[in-house]
Amino acid sequence: MRKIFLLSLLCLGSLIFAFEEIDALFFEARSERNTERILQIIQTLESRGDLNQSSELLTILADCYLxxxxxxxxxxxxxxxxxxxxxxxxxxxxxxxxxxxxxxxAGAAIGRLAQYKGIIQSLFMLGDFDKYINKAISLLNENNEKERLYKTFALIASGMRYRDVPWPLYDYKKSEQLLFEAANLTPNYSNIYLELGYLYVKTNNKQKAKEMFQKVLEMEPHPLLVAAHFSAVKTAQEEFEKLK
Known part of the structure; x- marks a missing residue:
């Protein structure tokens, strides 16, 4: 009932929310991939007079846009x-x-923005990506549930960077190491195994790739990332079929 009430106030553009309440609403909207609720949170935060004095609120807003x-x-x-x-x-x-x-x-946004730039410009963005992602990995506390999830995200992002970026050189061992670190932190997040599957496809290890895609298909969704899981399942099924 309280959650429904909070969502109703968001629709009215209320500015009364504490950080914890908005954070909870964001996590729910992300789990469901609910565009309407994400936009409501963005509108609410951008209309707050105290936004630019709060690192926490700015972070939620940045996450909404990401x-x-x-x-x-x-x-x-x-x-x-x-x-x-x-x-x-x-x-x-x-x-x-x-x-x-x-x-x-910041690092994840830069990594995704690089897809829209030319090869040379995207390579120049790599330094900022590494700076932010490596700092995130060093700062995030794996003993805190939500920070552990973000540390997992950062490890995945770094693993993908070493798998996919041709400069300075691909480093598939480093990529595998980082992705397994992510799996150790959050073993019930299916996207980790999807990315490992892509890694093994790239290194021509068909059997391991099939094992990773099969693992995605057999997993239950992470409770905070439900829609992401079902998207991963769809992709894993497509990739598994290619390997038959």
Whole structure:
């Protein structure tokens, strides 16, 4: 009942929410990939007079834009949306240089923005990506449930970087190491095994790739990442069929 009440106030543009309440609503909206709720949270946060004085609120807003840019916005709007994610994450870091979640979001936004740049420009962005992601990994506390999840995200992002970026050189061993570190932290997050599957496809290890994709198909969803899981299942099924 309280959650329904909070969502109703969001629809009315209420500005009364504490950080913990908005954070909870964001996690639910992300788990469901609910575009309407993400937009409501964005609108609420951007209308707050205290936004630019709060690293925590700026971080949630940046995270909203990162998620919205990933799955909620039309293709032609993705780059602009990810730029907003980076802007708000960097503003959060200016207020609190020890904000590990904001470092992850800044790095992830840069990594996704690189897809829209030319090869040369995207390589120049690699230094900023590494800086933010490595800082996130060092700062995030794996003994805190939500910070552990973001540390997992950062390890996955770094693993994908060593798997997919040709400069300085591909490092498949490093990629595997980072992805297994992520799996050790959050073993019930299916996207880790999806990315390991892609790694083994790339290294021509068909049997291991099939094992990873099969694992995704057999897993239950992480309770905070339900829609992401079902998206991973769909992709894993397609990739598994290719390997038959």
């Amino acid at each position: 998620e919205y840019g990933d799955w909620g916005v039309a293709k032609e709007q993705k780059e602009k949306t990810l730029e907003q994610a980076r802007k708000y994450a960097e503003a959060a870091i200016k207020l609190d240089s020890q904000n590990g979640k904001a470092h992850y979001i």
